[in-house]
Amino acid sequence: MIDEDELLLIPGPTTLSSRVREAMSKPQQSHVAPEFYNAFKELLQLARYAFGNKEGIQYVFTGAGSIGMETSVVSLIEPGDKVLSIETGHFGQRFSMMLEIHGAKVEKIASQPGHHVDYDLVDSTLRKGGFKAVFFTHVDTSTSIMNDPARICEIARDNGVLAVCDSVCGIAGARLNFDEIKADIVLTGSQKAIAAPPGATLLAVSNRAYEAMQNRKTPIASYYMNLLRWKPIMDDPKIYLTTPAVQVMLALRQALLEVKEEGIEARWKRHETLAEAFRAGLEALNLKPMPDMESRSPTVTAFNVPKGKSAEIQDTLRSKYGIHLALGFGDYKEFMLRVGHFGNISATDVLALLGALELTLTGSSNVRPGIAVETAMPLLQAK
Ligand SMILES: Cc1ncc(COP(=O)(O)O)c(C=O)c1O
Known part of the structure; x- marks a missing residue:
């Protein structure tokens, strides 16, 4: 259900x-x-x-x-x-x-x-x-x-x-x-x-x-x-x-x-701000977006996770934290996840996702708890 x-x-x-x-x-x-x-x-x-x-x-x-x-x-x-x-x-x-x-x-x-x-x-x-x-x-x-x-x-x-x-x-x-x-x-x-x-x-x-x-x-x-x-x-x-x-x-x-x-300009801006904050948090967790800086989108981000771990991370995010992400597409399935950060998404949603990713990765990766949310926060506050 x-x-x-x-x-x-x-x-x-x-x-x-x-x-x-x-x-x-x-x-x-x-x-x-x-x-x-x-x-x-x-x-x-x-x-x-x-x-x-x-x-x-x-x-x-x-x-x-x-x-x-x-x-x-x-x-x-x-x-x-x-x-x-x-x-x-x-x-x-x-x-x-x-x-x-x-x-x-x-x-x-x-x-x-x-x-x-x-x-x-x-x-x-x-x-x-x-x-x-x-x-x-x-x-x-x-x-x-x-x-x-x-x-x-x-x-x-x-x-x-x-x-x-x-x-x-x-x-x-x-x-x-x-x-x-x-x-x-x-x-x-x-x-x-x-x-x-x-x-x-x-x-x-x-x-x-x-x-x-x-x-x-x-x-x-x-x-x-x-x-x-x-x-x-x-x-x-x-x-x-x-x-x-x-x-x-x-x-x-x-x-x-x-x-x-909302107004189309404000809506574009909101998407840009949230995408930027989300990706800053991701990188603080050592999770790298697939596209280079010039090719990133305000609507969706595919990012690398340790090989073979994507389904496990996806499962934990959904079953423990109620957040549903997609696996990487086709050949990227094993080592990538994708987030659609568009539509009605808010700053709260971005922080919730970053927090849940931190909780999911704690123990399995070398990241200080709190770092992703801490990195994203100023980008969300500044706007
Ligand atoms: C960029 C892009 N083009 C086309 C499609 C196809 O849309 P639909 O699945 O509604 O046929 C999608 C679906 O995800 C898409 O992301």
Whole structure:
């Protein structure tokens, strides 16, 4: 049984506010009733706020973050199109896989372990010419490496190439303003820094990318993952295409209201402050984050633990202290843990996690009790 008081700090889904939980527990509504239509209209406006999207088209529909990824691929790319795919972890590789499945000619650039992609290499690769788009991950949740979306979009623009960004682990936690960086598609999922339950994907799409879809030589080979087909519904949500996950949408609307109440700048700052304090505490415990200083994210941190100990530390944190972390991803499972420090996380949560880590590690490592909390505290007080 899930303990109500458990602190869920996996890299998504994350803890929900009581207002978000309440929004999901109302009697079932009709998806074509005026109440839902009005709520959905408001949800689209709130999504625009979270993305910084005044100029492009805003989409929200039912589905996992991967549906948002694959919808971008299927809607934009035709078989035979040449694309660049940047891989900074598992989710970059997932983009490559989707592109290959849908017939693109994919050139890949993988980053060095622990480091964001080499921007000069992205530029020199695109300069070779012939690319339609570059696909990249903002924050790769498997490695916690963050790329700079502004930088990649600028390079793409200079080379006349469309830029598609998976910000599933970014939007509403890590800085990204869609209009300012002039991205072509930025997509996210509901379950991470927005702090809504899983089940909705949100996309901001530039007019340039939309025109590229309209000018395709071949039709988009999907009924559901088709941004041309969804557009009239976003203009007028009274139109039926498929039945939305009503409760998820109502919860997402509430979570986005809370993003707006806090203010996006304040929310980014809170994430940055808490991430910095958390990592300072970690390093005081001799636990090293996987990404180097330039590649760290305010939303998630993967960190090394002694080899073979990750599952034991994870178990103790959960069973004794009620804090739930994720294991390292794939090959990193044995010697890494991952923390999602996003959404509703507070300074108290960071201190609780550091304290629990200290208690868990006492005896097994050479650390002075209190050191992590002591190190993090001034960083939390200063702000
Ligand atoms: C960066 C990133 N992209 C895409 C996804 C896929 O999202 P979903 O699991 O909702 O399909 C995730 C999920 O963790 C993610 O972290």
